[in-house]
Amino acid sequence: MPQCPNCGAYVSPHDKVCSYCGAPNPAYQPPADDVNLLLQQGMDAFQQHQYAVAVDRYRQALDRDPDIFDAYFYLAASLSALGREKEAIAAMKKAREIRPGNASVDYNLGVLYKNLGQAREARAYLESARMKAGTDPALEDRKRMTKTIERELKALPSL
Numbered sequence: 001m002p003q004c005p006n007c008g009a010y011v012s013p014h015d016k017v018c019s020y021c022g023a024p025n026p027a028y029q030p031p032a033d034d035v036n037l038l039l040q041q042g043m044d045a046f047q048q049h050q051y052a053v054a055v056d057r058y059r060q061a062l063d064r065d066p067d068i069f070d071a072y073f074y075l076a077a078s079l080s081a082l083g084r085e086k087e088a089i090a091a092m093k094k095a096r097e098i099r100p101g102n103a104s105v106d107y108n109l110g111v112l113y114k115n116l117g118q119a120r121e122a123r124a125y126l127e128s129a130r131m132k133a134g135t136d137p138a139l140e141d142r143k144r145m146t147k148t149i150e151r152e153l154k155a156l157p158s159l
């Protein structure tokens with residue numbers, strides 16, 4: 001299993017840096033051309049709100065190559081936009097396996113569980129997101145993300 005040489009976390013062969021510590025991935029390889037084409041078609045469809053088409057393209061991309069974070073992340077977002085929250089959660093959890101240090105994934109899982117009325121799971125993922133927001137190297141605005149997470153946490157019904 002590919003590991004970050006700096007911190008030991010899982011790193012996808014298609015990620016340039018570790019999702020926990022941001023160290024460069026020496027084993028990085030870009031996805032194949034046919035997969036890149038499907039990813040592009042998926043993103044085009046997503047941006048045009050054609051979510052069913054996006055789901056189809058991302059699933060095809062993942063059939064060819066299961067290590068692509070963006071494919072799972074936007075597959076989950078597309079499924080959620082179609083009201084298919086449970087499938088969205090399953091896809092987002094796969095994205096989480098690929099980038100375990102990513103705060104946005106845990107945030108999105110928290111919101112998906114909230115939408116399903118599962119406050120306990122929502123809280124667990126939002127708390128995890130708040131922790132990762134302190135270290136996630138992909139975050140451009142740590143403070144803003146932390147605030148967003150805390151607003152969601154406050155809005156959850158207390159158990």
Ligand SMILES: [Zn+2]
Pocket residue numbers: 004005006007008009018019020021022023
């Ligand atoms: Zn690392």
